[in-house]
Amino acid sequence: MNEHQRNIIFPANICVDADFKILSIGPVAPRLIHGLKSGGYLFDYVACGHPNDEDYLSSVSGSDKLVRFEPKGAGSAVVGWVVPSESGYILAVRISPDKFFLDGSSLQISDFAPGDPYVHGLLMFTMQRAMIEEQKALTIELSVSRQKTENLLSRFSRIAGFMAHDFNNFLSIIRLNCDRLANDLAEDERLLRLIDIIRSTAARGSAITRSLMTLSNQREDTSLPVPIDQLIGENVAFLSAAAGARVTVAVDLRAPGARVLASPTGLLNCVVNLLINARDAMPSGGTISIKTFPKAHSATDHDIGVADNGHFIVLQIVDSGTGMSEEVLARAFEPLFSTKATGNGLGLASVRDFALALGGDARILSEQSSGTTVELVLPVWSRTEDPTTNRFSDVGQDATGMGDPAPVKILVVDDEPYALEALVELLGAAGFEVTACTSAKAAEAELAVRTFNVLLTDIVLKNESGTDLAKLAASRDPDLNVLLMSGYVPIDDQLDPKWSFVRKPINTQALIETIRSL
Amino acid sequence: MYGMIHRALRQMVLDERGEEVWSSIQRTANVGLSDFISSATYPDEVTQRLLSTSSEVLGQDSGKMLEQFGQFWIRYAEASSFASILAFTGQDLVSFISNLDRMHRTIEDVMINARMPSFSVLAHDVGQIRVEYRSTRTGLAPFVSGLFLGLLERFNLNGSVSLISEDSKKSIFVIHYE
Numbered sequence: 038m039n040e041h042q043r044n045i046i047f048p049a050n051i052c053v054d055a056d057f058k059i060l061s062i063g064p065v066a067p068r069l070i071h072g073l074k075s076g077g078y079l080f081d082y083v084a085c086g087h088p089n090d091e092d093y094l095s096s097v098s099g100s101d102k103l104v105r106f107e108p109k110g111a112g113s114a115v116v117g118w119v120v121p122s123e124s125g126y127i128l129a130v131r132i133s134p135d136k137f138f139l140d141g142s143s144l145q146i147s148d149f150a151p152g153d154p155y156v157h158g159l160l161m162f163t164m165q166r167a168m169i170e171e172q173k174a175l176t177i178e179l180s181v182s183r184q185k186t187e188n189l190l191s192r193f194s195r196i197a198g199f200m201a202h203d204f205n206n207f208l209s210i211i212r213l214n215c216d217r218l219a220n221d222l223a224e225d226e227r228l229l230r231l232i233d234i235i236r237s238t239a240a241r242g243s244a245i246t247r248s249l250m251t252l253s254n255q256r257e258d259t260s261l262p263v264p265i266d267q268l269i270g271e272n273v274a275f276l277s278a279a280a281g282a283r284v285t286v287a288v289d290l291r292a293p294g295a296r297v298l299a300s301p302t303g304l305l306n307c308v309v310n311l312l313i314n315a316r317d318a319m320p321s322g323g324t325i326s327i328k329t330f331p332k333a334h335s336a337t338d339h340d341i342g343v344a345d346n347g348h349f350i351v352l353q354i355v356d357s358g359t360g361m362s363e364e365v366l367a368r369a370f371e372p373l374f375s376t377k378a379t380g381n382g383l384g385l386a387s388v389r390d391f392a393l394a395l396g397g398d399a400r401i402l403s404e405q406s407s408g409t410t411v412e413l414v415l416p417v418w419s420r421t422e423d424p425t426t427n428r429f430s431d432v433g434q435d436a437t438g439m440g441d442p443a444p445v446k447i448l449v450v451d452d453e454p455y456a457l458e459a460l461v462e463l464l465g466a467a468g469f470e471v472t473a474c475t476s477a478k479a480a481e482a483e484l485a486v487r488t489f490n491v492l493l494t495d496i497v498l499k500n501e502s503g504t505d506l507a508k509l510a511a512s513r514d515p516d517l518n519v520l521l522m523s524g525y526v527p528i529d530d531q532l533d534p535k536w537s538f539v540r541k542p543i544n545t546q547a548l549i550e551t552i553r554s555l
Numbered sequence: 556m557y558g559m560i561h562r563a564l565r566q567m568v569l570d571e572r573g574e575e576v577w578s579s580i581q582r583t584a585n586v587g588l589s590d591f592i593s594s595a596t597y598p599d600e601v602t603q604r605l606l607s608t609s610s611e612v613l614g615q616d617s618g619k620m621l622e623q624f625g626q627f628w629i630r631y632a633e634a635s636s637f638a639s640i641l642a643f644t645g646q647d648l649v650s651f652i653s654n655l656d657r658m659h660r661t662i663e664d665v666m667i668n669a670r671m672p673s674f675s676v677l678a679h680d681v682g683q684i685r686v687e688y689r690s691t692r693t694g695l696a697p698f699v700s701g702l703f704l705g706l707l708e709r710f711n712l713n714g715s716v717s718l719i720s721e722d723s724k725k726s727i728f729v730i731h732y733e
C-alpha cells in the first residue's frame with residue numbers, strides 16, 4: 038500500500054521508524070492531534086497509558102490488538118492497529134469520538150475514512166434528532182392551529198345560529214301575514230293559491246334554518262334521548278341541501294319512536310358527514326337513501342363490534358356511487374386516511390368514534406362499482422336508563438287539540454312589531470281577547486294591572502328573556518297558562534314542564550287549537 | 556421532496572413577509588399543515604406548486620426567488636438542529652463542497668425516498684472553485700447558486716457565484732471569493 042492509498046483509507050495514519058521518530062503523517066492527523074509534525078518523537082505528542090509505551094507498541098505490532106493513543110496536548114484520541122513496516126511501524130489509526138454527538142465538535146466528514154461506519158452513525162443520529170425537533174415544532178403548530186380553528190368554528194357557528202334565528206323570525210312574519218291575507222281573500226281562489234305557494238316556500242326555508250339552528254346552537258356534549266326518525270324527518274330539507282342539487286335524498290324511516298341517548302347535533306353531524314362522503318362518491322349525481330330500522334343484537338353477532346345483548350337501531354346511508362376498492366375499504370376508518378385530494382380523512386373515523394362512544398359501532402358494506410352502504414348500529418335508549426328526558430312538551434306545529442272556543446284573554450309578547458301585529462289580528466279574528474306588548478317590561482306592567490288566561494311570549498327578546506318573564510308571571514298567577522314561542526327548541530332544564538311551546542314560524546291554525554286546548 | 560424543504564420555504568416567507576402573506580400562499584397553492592412534515596416525502600409537483608405560488612404572491616421572478624431560497628436554506632439550517640450536520644460537512648468552503656456528496660449519500664440511508672444531488676469540485680485555486688452539480692431534477696440551478704452564496708456567507712467570505720454552463724445533465728458553477 039503506497040502513501041496515497043494509506044492516506045485515503047487511514048486519513049489520520051502516522052508512520053514512525055524503529056525509534057518512534059515520525060516519518061510521515063496522514064492529512065487529518067494534525068487536525069486530531071494538534072501540533073503533530075513529521076520529524077518529531079511520537080511519544081512527545083501521544084501516550085498509550087503503559088509504563089513503557091515504546092515496549093508496549095513493539096509487543097503489539099502485527100497483532101490485532103487495538104491501541105488507543107491519547108493526545109498529550111489538545112486534540113482527540115485516535116484508535117487503531119500497529120502494523121510493522123520496512124522502516125518501522127505504521128499506526129493505522131482513526132479518530133475515536135467518545136459520543137454520538139456532533140454538537141460543538143470540530144470534526145468533519147473527511148476526518149473519517151470512506152465507509153467508516155462512524156460517519157453513518159453520527160449522521161443518522163443527528164438527522165434523527167433534527168427530525169424529532171422539527172416534529173415537535175409541528176406538533177405544537179398543529180395544536181395551536183386546531184385551537185384557532187375550533188375558536189373560529191365556534192364563533193362562526195354562533196353567528197350562523199343568530200342569523201338563522203333572525204331569518205326564521207322573518208319567515209315567521211311572512212307566514213303570519215300570509216294567514217292574514219288568506220283571511221281577507223277567502224273568496225279569491227287564485228290569490229289563495231299564490232299565498233299557499235308563499236307559505237309553503239317559507240315553511241321549506243324555515244325547515245332549513247331550524248336545522249342550522251340545531252347544528253349551531255346545541256352543544257355536542259348534550260345527550261338527550263333523540264328519536265332518530267323524528268330527527269331525520271325534521272331535517273330532511275337541510276340534509277337534501279347538504280347532499281347537493283345532483284343528488285336525490287330518499288328517506289325510509291322504519292324505527293318510529295326508537296330513541297338513542299345522544300347529542301342531536303352530533304347525530305346530525307354524523308349524517309351530514311356520511312351524506313357528503315356519499316355525494317363525493319357520485320360526481321355525476323344519483324340517489325342517497327337514509328334508512329332506519331330496529332335490530333335485536335346478540336352477543337353472538339360478531340359481524341360488528343357491538344357486544345351487549347340488546348336492542349339497536351340501524352341507521353344506513355346508502356349511495357349508488359362507485360363503491361370502494363378492497364384496499365380503500367380496509368383503511369376507510371383510519372383517521373387521516375382519505376382518497377380525496379382535499380380530504381383530511383376525518384369524516385368516517387369521527388363517525389365511527391361517535392358511534393363507539395354511544396356503545397354502538399359503524400361499518401361499511403361496499404363493492405367496487407355498486408355503491409357503498411355505511412351502517413351505524415346504535416343502542417336504543419330505554420326509559421329506565423336515564424331520566425334526562427325533555428320534560429318540556431313541544432306541541433309542535435300540527436297539534437290538534439280540540440275544545441270549545443272560549444273567551445280567552447291572551448297577553449302576547451314579541452319584539453318583532455310586524456309579527457306582533459299579525460298575531461294580534463289573527464288571534465283576535467279567532468275570538469280571543471288580545472293584549473300586545475313588544476317587551477317583557479311592558480308585559481310586566483300589564484300583568485301587574487290585569488289578569489290573563491294565557492301568556493304567549495317569544496323566548497328571545499331584545500336584551501330580555503321571555504322565560505324570565507314567564508317565571509315571574511307564573512309565580513304571580515299560578516293559573517296562568519304559559520305558551521312560549523321560538524325558532525329554537527329549548528332544552529333548558531329550568532323550563533317548567535307545565536308550560537307549552539310552539540315553534541316559529543307559527544302555524545296559525547295549530548296555535549289557535551293549542552290555545553283552545555289549554 | 557422531503558417536507559423539510561417546505562418548512563424552510565415557509566419559514567423564509569414568514570420571516571420576510573409575515574403570516575398573512577404565507578396564509579395566502581398556502582390557500583392559493585392548496586396546501587395545509589399536513590404538507591409540512593419534515594420526514595415525509597411529497598410529490599415534486601407539490602413543492603413546485605409551493606415555489607411558483609410563492610414567487611407569484613411575492614411578485615418575484617421565480618429564478619430570483621429560488622436563489623434567495625437557496626441562500627436562506629443555509630441560514631435556516633444553521634439556526635436549526637441541522638446546524639451540526641453543516642459543521643460536520645466541512646469547516647472551510649473547499650472541504651465543505653468536496654464533502655457534500657458524502658453527507659448527502661450518508662443521509663440517503665435514512666431518507667430513503669430522497670433524490671440526492673451530486674456535487675464535485677472540478678478544480679480549485681486561490682479564490683476560485685469550479686463545481687459541477689448533477690441532479691435528476693431540472694430547473695434547480697438558481698437554487699444551487701443561492702446555496703453557494705449562503706455558504707460564502709457562512710464562511711465569512713465576500714464573493715460571487717456564476718453559472719458558466721448548463722445542460723440537462725449537469726451545471727457548472729464558478730465560485731469566486733476574496
Ligand code: HEM
Nearest residue numbers: 556557632637640641666669670671672690691692702703
Ligand atoms: C444540513 C444540511 C443538509 C441536509 C440535511 C440536506 C438534505 C437533503 C435532502 C434530504 C435532499 C433530498 C430532497 C428530496 O429529494 O426529497 C436534499 C436535496 C438537495 N440538497 Fe441538500 N441537504 C443539506 C445541505 C445542503 C447543502 C449545503 C447544499 C448545497 C450547497 C445542498 C444541496 C442540495 C440540492 C441542490 C438538493 C436538490 C436535489 C436535486 O438536485 O434533485 N444541500 N438535501
